[in-house]
């Protein structure tokens with residue numbers, strides 16, 4: 001059966017209609033954003049917040065579990081969950097209590113608390129790596145491991161995969177253009193960095209390109225998600241991650257797995273699930289339950305190499321040599337450690353992941369059924385509690401595949417359409433995340449709106465192929 005095409009002009013008209021409806025029904029949010037223009041560079045405390053497709057972000061009144069209420073009086077099912085920062089669900093009582101109790105005992109001291117030992121044990125149990133450090137964001141954790149990788153290998157370059165996102169990490173602001181040349185991502189400013197000197201980019205799932213890039217022996221580390229989640233969702237082909245590990249080891253390159261998003265796959269991320277053995281692992285966002293936390297873990301072998309340069313414990317020299325060039329004043333604070341303990345002990349537990357994955361799996365199956373019934377050339381990819389709709393019939397294998405599938409108007413339309421009907425989706429692409437508080441009724445609502453959306457789209461924008 002032929003798949004349907006969508007007419008670009010009709011899509012733009014539908015988007016304008018949905019944006020007008022959103023503006024009309026959200027005067028207070030619109031006014032809050034207008035007021036924000038007086039004081040914030042991009043109208044809101046973070047420039048990312050201006051990216052919502054309605055033209056302005058919702059102003060939030062409160063959020064609890066998987067629901068968000070805006071100041072205009074609407075409640076929505078939240079599948080955005082703070083772009084993963086709220087994967088625990090909003091205002092989880094265990095986190096609220098632990099954080100409030102720690103605030104009451106002292107938030108940040110430049111001294112550890114006894115919670116640190118419990119958290120260290122649990123991180124090692126889940127992810128397998130023996131040594132850990134705290135930062136205040138996943139971005140910072142990535143920067144820290146890149147720095148360590150350079151210190152111990154003496155090499156300058158960082159290799160990333162085309163379509164990656166690892167936070168505000170200079171070396172990862174690169175992509176491949178249509179001719180396969182390395183370019184700055186989305187025209188991002190070069191920031192006085194010679195990216196040709198510090199970065200290499202290869203397509204995901206391309207073993208030959210990876211081998212060729214590593215053979216020169218000038219790459220300090222590969223920084224990779226074990227399942228790409230920031231440019232659509234791109235699954236590794238069978239054997240790709242094993243090859244990545246083999247080739248990095250063979251060439252003396254360190255392997256960093258950034259599990260900030262793929263933590264959605266289960267209690268120990270993909271590393272724990274598949275017993276992977278990276279040299280470093282990074283996790284952030286959800287692990288702090290709303291308190292800003294990044295974590296990096298490393299192997300015993302890497303730690304030994306680091307200690308050769310900066311001794312582990314040596315009170316006589318610690319004063320001169322302690323400056324590692326990363327880490328912040330509030331990194332590893334008592335507040336962060338208490339929050340992570342609450343998250344790992346009471347919220348993102350194995351039973352919680354089982355519930356989240358079951359709901360996300362069912363949501364993916366039902367979404368695919370709706371899409372197929374309307375003969376739309378779209379696919380849905382799911383990993384644990386995360387899923388994504390992409391406007392291409394077959395799941396992409398790399399960044400170039402995903403780039404070809406992009407339709408900015410359709411993507412914006414989908415976001416505003418769902419927002420106008422009580423459902424929030426991550427604004428940057430069509431990604432949904434399920435949290436422990438998400439219910440079947442919440443997922444039913446999504447499927448109901450998707451059915452309406454597809455039917456309306458086919459009626460107003462559909463062209464027989």
Ligand SMILES: Cc1ncc(COP(=O)(O)O)c(C=O)c1O
Pocket residue numbers: 137138139140165166167168225230258259260261284285
């Ligand atoms: C895989 C990955 N790593 C790192 C980051 C950076 O996280 P943060 O912005 O919290 O520093 C992100 C953010 O989206 C991410 O997706």
